[in-house]
Amino acid sequence: MGSAVEIALLGEVSARVGGRTIELGPARQRCVLAALAVDVNRVVPVTQLIERVWGDEPPPRARATLQSYLSRLRQAFADTGVELASRSTGYVLVADESAVDLMRFRKLRGEAGDRALALWHGEPLTGIGGDWADQTRDSLTQERHAAELDLIDARLRLGQGPELLATISALATSRPLDERVAAQHLQALAQAGRISEALEQFLVIRARLVDELGIEPGEELKRLHGELLLSDQPVEVPRQLPSAPAQFVGRQEDLAQLDDAVRTEVAAIVGAGGMGKTWLALHWAHRNLHRFPDGQLFVDLRGFSPDETPMEPDVAIRGFLHALGLDAARVPADPRARAALFRSLTARKRVLVVVDNAADASQVVPLLPGGDTCRVLVTSRNRLPGLVSRPVGLDVLADTDASTLLATRIGRTRLSAEPLAAARLIDLCGGLPLALSIVGARVLTEPDLSLAAIARQLEELGLGALDADPAVSLPVVLSWSYRALTDEQKTMFALLGIAPGEDIDAHAAASLAGTCAEDAKAALRALEQASLVSISPGFRARMHDLVRTYAAGRRAGSEEALRRLVDHHVHTAHANDRLIDPLRPLIDLDDPAPNTLITPAGDMAGALAWFDAERGTRRAVQQTAAQHGWNDRVVLLARVSHAYHQRRGHLDDELAMWQAAINAADDPQDRVVAHRIMGSSLGQVQRYDEAQHHLDTSLALAEQAGEALPLACAHGTLTWLWVSRSEHHRAYEHAKAALPHYQQTGNQMLIALAHNNIGYCAAEVGDTDEGREHATKALELLHELGDRQGEATAVDTLGRIAHQTGDHAEAIALHERALELYQVENDDYTTANVLIGLGHPHLALEQRDQAVEVWRRALEMLERQGRDEEADRVRKLLAAVHAD
Numbered sequence: 001m002g003s004a005v006e007i008a009l010l011g012e013v014s015a016r017v018g019g020r021t022i023e024l025g026p027a028r029q030r031c032v033l034a035a036l037a038v039d040v041n042r043v044v045p046v047t048q049l050i051e052r053v054w055g056d057e058p059p060p061r062a063r064a065t066l067q068s069y070l071s072r073l074r075q076a077f078a079d080t081g082v083e084l085a086s087r088s089t090g091y092v093l094v095a096d097e098s099a100v101d102l103m104r105f106r107k108l109r110g111e112a113g114d115r116a117l118a119l120w121h122g123e124p125l126t127g128i129g130g131d132w133a134d135q136t137r138d139s140l141t142q143e144r145h146a147a148e149l150d151l152i153d154a155r156l157r158l159g160q161g162p163e164l165l166a167t168i169s170a171l172a173t174s175r176p177l178d179e180r181v182a183a184q185h186l187q188a189l190a191q192a193g194r195i196s197e198a199l200e201q202f203l204v205i206r207a208r209l210v211d212e213l214g215i216e217p218g219e220e221l222k223r224l225h226g227e228l229l230l231s232d233q234p235v236e237v238p239r240q241l242p243s244a245p246a247q248f249v250g251r252q253e254d255l256a257q258l259d260d261a262v263r264t265e266v267a268a269i270v271g272a273g274g275m276g277k278t279w280l281a282l283h284w285a286h287r288n289l290h291r292f293p294d295g296q297l298f299v300d301l302r303g304f305s306p307d308e309t310p311m312e313p314d315v316a317i318r319g320f321l322h323a324l325g326l327d328a329a330r331v332p333a334d335p336r337a338r339a340a341l342f343r344s345l346t347a348r349k350r351v352l353v354v355v356d357n358a359a360d361a362s363q364v365v366p367l368l369p370g371g372d373t374c375r376v377l378v379t380s381r382n383r384l385p386g387l388v389s390r391p392v393g394l395d396v397l398a399d400t401d402a403s404t405l406l407a408t409r410i411g412r413t414r415l416s417a418e419p420l421a422a423a424r425l426i427d428l429c430g431g432l433p434l435a436l437s438i439v440g441a442r443v444l445t446e447p448d449l450s451l452a453a454i455a456r457q458l459e460e461l462g463l464g465a466l467d468a469d470p471a472v473s474l475p476v477v478l479s480w481s482y483r484a485l486t487d488e489q490k491t492m493f494a495l496l497g498i499a500p501g502e503d504i505d506a507h508a509a510a511s512l513a514g515t516c517a518e519d520a521k522a523a524l525r526a527l528e529q530a531s532l533v534s535i536s537p538g539f540r541a542r543m544h545d546l547v548r549t550y551a552a553g554r555r556a557g558s559e560e561a562l563r564r565l566v567d568h569h570v571h572t573a574h575a576n577d578r579l580i581d582p583l584r585p586l587i588d589l590d591d592p593a594p595n596t597l598i599t600p601a602g603d604m605a606g607a608l609a610w611f612d613a614e615r616g617t618r619r620a621v622q623q624t625a626a627q628h629g630w631n632d633r634v635v636l637l638a639r640v641s642h643a644y645h646q647r648r649g650h651l652d653d654e655l656a657m658w659q660a661a662i663n664a665a666d667d668p669q670d671r672v673v674a675h676r677i678m679g680s681s682l683g684q685v686q687r688y689d690e691a692q693h694h695l696d697t698s699l700a701l702a703e704q705a706g707e708a709l710p711l712a713c714a715h716g717t718l719t720w721l722w723v724s725r726s727e728h729h730r731a732y733e734h735a736k737a738a739l740p741h742y743q744q745t746g747n748q749m750l751i752a753l754a755h756n757n758i759g760y761c762a763a764e765v766g767d768t769d770e771g772r773e774h775a776t777k778a779l780e781l782l783h784e785l786g787d788r789q790g791e792a793t794a795v796d797t798l799g800r801i802a803h804q805t806g807d808h809a810e811a812i813a814l815h816e817r818a819l820e821l822y823q824v825e826n827d828d829y830t831t832a833n834v835l836i837g838l839g840h841p842h843l844a845l846e847q848r849d850q851a852v853e854v855w856r857r858a859l860e861m862l863e864r865q866g867r868d869e870e871a872d873r874v875r876k877l878l879a880a881v882h883a884d
Contacts, residue, residue: 004017004018004413005082005096007033007095008101008121009034009037009038009100009101009102010119010120010121010124010144011122011123011124012126013126015076016447017080018413019410019413020448024073025072027127027129028054028069029069029072030127031130032053032069032070032073034125035049035052036091036093037100037102038136039093040097040099040100040103041092041095041097043089043090043091044091044092045090046063046090049090049091050063052130052132052133053066053132055130070086070091081096082094082095082099101119102140105143105147109147109150114151114246115246116147117147117148125137149181152167152168153184156184156191158289159191159237159239160191161189161190161192161239162188162191162192162239162240163239164537165188165189165192165609166538166609166612167538168184168185168188169188169606170538170609172185172201173603173606173609176602177209177212179220179221182202182217182221185198186198186201186202186221186224186228190224190228191237199228202228204605205217237293237294237295238295238296238323239295240295240297240298240299241298242282242536243282244286247405247408247409248283249397249401249404249405250398250404250405251280251283251397254392255280255283258280258377261388261390261391261392262288262375262377265374265375265376266375266376266388267375267388267391267392268380268384268391268392269379269392269394270380270381270384270391270392271381271393273304273381273434273546274432274433274546275394275396275432276394276434277379277380278356278357278379280394281354281356281377281379285352285354288352291352291375294349294350295323295349295351296352296353297352297354298354299311299319299367300356300502301355301357301363302357302502303357303358303359303363303380304359304545305357305548310359311363313339314338314366315652316367317335317338317366317367318338318652320353320367321338321341321342322650324342324346326341326345339366342367342369342370343368343369345370346369346370346374347369347373348371348373349371349374350373350374351374352377353368353369353374353375353377354376354378355376355377355378355379356379357379359380359382360380360382360384361384361385364378364387395431396430396431396432397432398431399426399431401431402431402436403415403426405433405436405437406422406429406436409437409440409441409443409444410440410443410444414443414451417451418451418452420452422451424451425439425451425454428455428458428459429477434531434544434546435477438481438530438531438532439458440531441529441532442480442484445530446484458476458477458480461476461480475550478547481530481531481532482550482554485530486526488513488515489526491513492509492513492523492524492527493527493532494552494555495509495555495558496509496512496533496551497543497548497549497550497551497553497555498552498558498561498562499512500617500620500621501616501617502542502616503536503542503616503617504540504617505538505540505541505613506541507520507572508568509523509524511564511595511597512561512562512564514560514564514594516597517597517599524539524541528541532551540613559628562624563593564592564594564595565621566621566633567592567593567596567633568592568598568599569614569617569637570589570633571589571592571598572598572599572610573618573640574640576606576611576640577607577641577642577643579603580604580607580608580643580644581643585709585747587640589636608644608647611648612648615650615653619653619656621637622634622657622660623660625664626664631664631666632667634660634661635665638658638661638674638677639661641654641657642677654681655685658674658677658678658681661678662674662675668701668704671698672698672702672710672714673713675694675695676694676695676698676710676713676714679691679692679694679695679698680717680720682694683721688721695714695717698714698717699711699714699715699718708742708744708745709741711738711741712738712739712741712745712754715734716742716753716754718731718734719761722734723760728761728764731764732761732762735754735757735760738757739751739754739755749787751781752781752787753782753790755774755777756775756779756782756797759772759775759778759798759801760775760800762774763797763800763801768804768805771801772801776794776798778793778797779794779798789822791821792817792821792822792834793818793830795814795818795821796815796818796834796837798814799813799814799817799818799834799841800837802841803840803844808842808845809841811840812838812841815834815838815841819834819835822834832858832862832870835854835855839852839858839877842854843881852878855874855877855878856878859871
């Protein structure tokens with residue numbers, strides 16, 4: 001019996017013995033092997049085997065040629081324990097089933113889906129053709145898709161919907177009629193707290209099924225829809241942890257120390273870069289998920305990033321507040337108040353907070369949750385004095401653990417074949433996990449090179465025992481690994497070192513390198529196989545900061561590459577922005593840089609998923625544009641992100657990006673827009689004085705330019721601000737000033753909304769006749785345009801006016817019509833406002849029970865949305881009714 005045999009079908013058809021590649025001959029000969037391997041240990045009749053290899057019309061000498069192929073394959077597998085045996089009715093491949101990757105995949109699929117999918121290396125049966133190969137390839141691809149969906153189901157059962165959302169959204173876009181994928185999409189949205197979007201997606205998939213297939217959704221989708229409709233108050237359970245490490249070994253003493261350390265509120269893992277601190281933290285966290293039923297928060301503070309400043313604690317806190325389901329309007333403007341709110345929200349919860357790559361204790365202290373039921377796990381290269389007294393100090397791996405880690409990469413057979421050389425490699429790597437992973441990955445690419453020869457190569461480059469000093473050792477190891485890359489892979493590696501943001505998707509990487517998406521994916525997969533990058537779900541590549549520092553030193557042609565990357569974000573965001581808000585005025589864009597890849601989503605759900613996935617990168621891309629003086633791109637990135645930020649409530653991102661736009665804006669019109677939206681966003685977080693300054697600046701600049709649309713928008717936004725401050729006379733003046741400018745633009749939707757603004761403000765200052773006239777005009781225009789949400793706004797205004805003029809029954813009818821329209825649009829925020837208005841005419845008609853009912857419904861929605869001040873006003877209304 002020879003060394004272990006591996007027959008690969010889940011990618012290129014190939015075979016290896018003890019890590020050595022077997023020469024399988026021409027394509028048809030490899031097809032013979034594949035045709036027998038798919039039925040390993042089962043007889044394949046001769047006629048069936050010939051049909052698999054040559055199809056329906058085999059050549060005259062097919063049997064003789066088949067015997068020749070089998071003879072050569074027997075020689076290739078001689079002394080390996082694999083037999084291509086002849087039987088009375090056909091032929092059989094006799095081997096341990098685990099030798100065929102397809103059989104291992106099928107066995108693992110039900111036990112460990114992630115390990116099963118890791119066996120795939122591209123399109124199955126690559127390198128062979130014919131009808132049978134094509135049909136089998138399609139069938140195996142379906143098996144892979146089913147396994148991917150099984151794994152998603154398993155992760156959804158663990159509550160990992162938020163982490164999976166980008167991946168599932170992309171699947172839903174590519175498979176629009178797949179009810180199983182649609183059900184997973186609904187579950188992921190619901191677990192992320194986005195109930196209204198989940199309900200909207202159900203309506204989308206139902207319409208597709210009815211229109212294209214003539215069928216209603218199946219029972220599973222209907223059941224999920226029913227559960228969503230009953231979700232009056234979805235519980236936000238954040239699950240932000242990255243995936244668990246796939247190949248964790250050793251560290252048993254460190255894990256035991258960590259178990260002890262976490263009994264107190266804060267535990268820390270400290271050690272040099274490349275020691276595996278994050279690796280250990282995530283392994284421990286996933287092993288202890290059951291202890292934290294209220295969720296897990298994760299943040300990378302980038303304390304040691306070579307090209308980014310460490311994250312401010314306040315930015316991390318705002319991210320935590322959003323993850324905990326806090327509505328943007330409820331996030332306090334003052335940083336100290338935000339930190340206090342975070343402590344309050346977590347005071348009685350059992351939440352795990354993992355803080356990765358902290359620079360020092362001062363960066364961590366503001367992130368500590370309240371109470372004593374939460375736990376915090378910090379990783380850092382510093383010992384964090386003042387935060388913890390006894391951190392878990394991470395040292396190099398023991399020799400036995402280092403050997404196990406190397407064996408997981410190169411196979412136990414190859415490791416044990418050269419024990420002395422293997423020990424030398426482990427000694428050279430000094431027990432450093434990152435170095436061991438990179439060396440192990442490179443060994444796999446050199447199957448014909450002995451471990452002793454590989455060790456000599458490292459020594460010739462000047463690598464002695466590493467002494468666990470990554471600053472000295474890793475450049476040598478990386479240099480050795482870098483030399484084995486192709487030119488295309490070297491280019492991608494170097495450019496990733498300077499790419500802005502924490503990670504990058506394949507399409508952005510393609511733009512960075514000026515290549516196509518498939519070539520970019522191939523390069524990224526090769527870099528992953530070399531342990532130079534890690535690829536997360538959604539195919540997003542990330543580099544360890546030590547590797548990134550080395551890669552950045554190899555950059556070439558970076559100016560053109562970064563321009564392509566920035567243009568990829570600008571143009572893709574612009575296309576996706578149109579899907580999120582198609583009625584916004586068009587933005588004129590010039591052509592992107594040559595070889596820039598633009599990848600718009602297929603629908604609004606896909607567009608939102610893209611923006612979600614790129615949220616951590618977008619501001620870094622904008623900063624890169626600013627550093628290179630591409631000021632128009634700085635402004636454009638803020639503009640094309642605006643609708644997304646508003647829809648998601650990411651006002652911290654909105655404010656930061658528009659401040660950058662104000663700093664960069666050269667064009668007068670850009671300054672008008674930047675100050676206007678900055679003022680509007682500041683108003684949303686109740687920073688009214690600052691908002692007023694920016695809006696007054698925007699109006700003054702618009703008056704200097706004298707163009708209609710900027711003037712109209714400036715007056716329109718000031719209308720909204722003064723209404724927010726209950727200064728209705730001042731709001732009324734701006735509403736009237738805006739209308740003629742809107743009329744000059746010819747945009748009927750904007751004209752209609754301007755009429756409604758005048759109607760609302762006129763009624764608030766007592767001129768109900770003018771209010772009714774303008775609101776009616778707005779309703780007529782919006783109905784003609786088919787804008788149901790705008791129509792609801794006008795109907796609600798008319799309801800308010802009817803109540804003010806004593807026609808309470810008409811007011812009730814109008815408010816109820818507005819409610820119907822808003823609920824169709826899943827607009828819970830405005831629905832709460834309408835419910836408040838509906839209670840007043842009920843009370844005026846002495847319909848006390850009805851008034852109490854609608855105000856209680858409004859109160860539940862306001863509390864769920866975190867709108868405390870408005871909720872207090874409704875509580876007072878209810879108290880007044882009960883007092884009477």
